[in-house]
Amino acid sequence: MGNRKMKVALVHDWLTGMRGGEKVLEEIAELYPEADIFTLFCNPDNISRKLRRHRIITSFLQNVPGILKCHRYFLLFFPKAVESLNVSGYDMVISTSHCVAKSVKTRGGIHICYCYTPMRYIWDRYDDYFGPGRGGLLPSAGMRVVRPYLQKWDVRTASRVDYFVAISGYVAERIKRNYQRSADVINPPVDAEYYFPAAVRPENFFLIVSAFAPYKRIDLAITAFNRLGYQLKIIGTGQDQEKLKKMAGKNIEFLGWQSDEVIREYYQRCQALIFPGVEDFGIVPLEAMACGRPVIAFGEGGATETVLDGVTGIFFYEQTPESLIGAVKKIEHMSFDCGKIREQALKFGKNIFKEKFGNFVSAKLGEK
Numbered sequence: 074m075g076n077r078k079m080k081v082a083l084v085h086d087w088l089t090g091m092r093g094g095e096k097v098l099e100e101i102a103e104l105y106p107e108a109d110i111f112t113l114f115c116n117p118d119n120i121s122r123k124l125r126r127h128r129i130i131t132s133f134l135q136n137v138p139g140i141l142k143c144h145r146y147f148l149l150f151f152p153k154a155v156e157s158l159n160v161s162g163y164d165m166v167i168s169t170s171h172c173v174a175k176s177v178k179t180r181g182g183i184h185i186c187y188c189y190t191p192m193r194y195i196w197d198r199y200d201d202y203f204g205p206g207r208g209g210l211l212p213s214a215g216m217r218v219v220r221p222y223l224q225k226w227d228v229r230t231a232s233r234v235d236y237f238v239a240i241s242g243y244v245a246e247r248i249k250r251n252y253q254r255s256a257d258v259i260n261p262p263v264d265a266e267y268y269f270p271a272a273v274r275p276e277n278f279f280l281i282v283s284a285f286a287p288y289k290r291i292d293l294a295i296t297a298f299n300r301l302g303y304q305l306k307i308i309g310t311g312q313d314q315e316k317l318k319k320m321a322g323k324n325i326e327f328l329g330w331q332s333d334e335v336i337r338e339y340y341q342r343c344q345a346l347i348f349p350g351v352e353d354f355g356i357v358p359l360e361a362m363a364c365g366r367p368v369i370a371f372g373e374g375g376a377t378e379t380v381l382d383g384v385t386g387i388f389f390y391e392q393t394p395e396s397l398i399g400a401v402k403k404i405e406h407m408s409f410d411c412g413k414i415r416e417q418a419l420k421f422g423k424n425i426f427k428e429k430f431g432n433f434v435s436a437k438l439g440e441k
Contacts, residue, residue, distance in 0.1 A: 085168075111130045163182050
């Protein structure tokens with residue numbers, strides 16, 4: 074390329090808010106400040122200024138009425154939409170993918186996929202989204218028809234990726250199982266400068282910070298705390314919101330969407346964070362740990378790679394109310410060192426992520 078600057082395209086599934094995946098995209102975008110961002114659809118009002126500084130190119134789905142609120146009903150159109158994104162002429166494409174971004178047609182140049190998970194809707198978590206009692210009658214029936222097609226397409230288009238990077242060992246195993254591809258592991262970053270302990274005594278409540286998606290298992294926590302009668306505060310929104318509110322007793326408070334500043338304050342003040350689902354990695358436990366607070370997590374998935382049992386929190390090993398209740402009662406009689414909890418979170422800092430990811434990209438460019 075001589076002295077010409079390398080042209081970089083970043084491809085992300087969609088940009089409708091600032092959850093964990095979008096925060097990772099922010100860090101990668103800072104490594105490549107002149108990169109263009111390609112995505113299926115975008116709500117610029119709900120993304121950060123850092124991302125809005127980049128040129129954002131969307132697919133034809135951007136013009137579909139209702140796409141920003143009901144995008145899961147358009148899943149069948151996602152393959153065509155991602156393949157319509159024109160990333161020709163770029164020297165490097167970095168896809169950050171939990172759905173279809175990894176399947177972009179690169180048309181030359183190196184393609185590195187930072188994979189949050191193989192498409193969970195059609196693989197491991199299909200029943201959570203479209204099983205009995207989930208997703209509605211028509212969407213569930215439709216998915217039974219299109220799921221085999223989407224699985225075949227997902228596997229076939231994995232060959233468009235030159236190098237996979239997984240967010241955790243747990244995800245790397247799923248990439249191997251579903252795509253028969255190996256993946257290096259680089260854990261996502263936590264903003265340990267923003268999230269820090271406060272000089273306050275923990276208050277008498279437990280905390281959940283989560284989207285209200287089925288696999289998050291907020292229902293499990295609500296059932297457990299209904300029986301316990303302990304104070305539980307829940308920050309978040311999502312498709313299961315009304316159902317969860319109807320389940321909850323008076324001791325459970327829904328706080329809705331909250332700013333990062335408010336979330337940090339609740340982390341700092343809680344007895345412990347409750348993390349009842351199986352996550353691909355889990356930034357939220359690390360944010361709580363950066364604030365010096367312990368985590369009660371289900372002992373499967375990405376949380377097992379960040380939470381140190383007995384040091385930064387404890388695990389429960391059955392996704393039942395009884396198992397979670399036992400963990401809550403156990404942690405009441407334990408003491409934790411705030412400094413040691415934060416020390417574990419610092420191992421996943423933003424600078425560490427940027428250094429590891431930047432070095433990985435440089436090494437792969439050197440091999441080409």
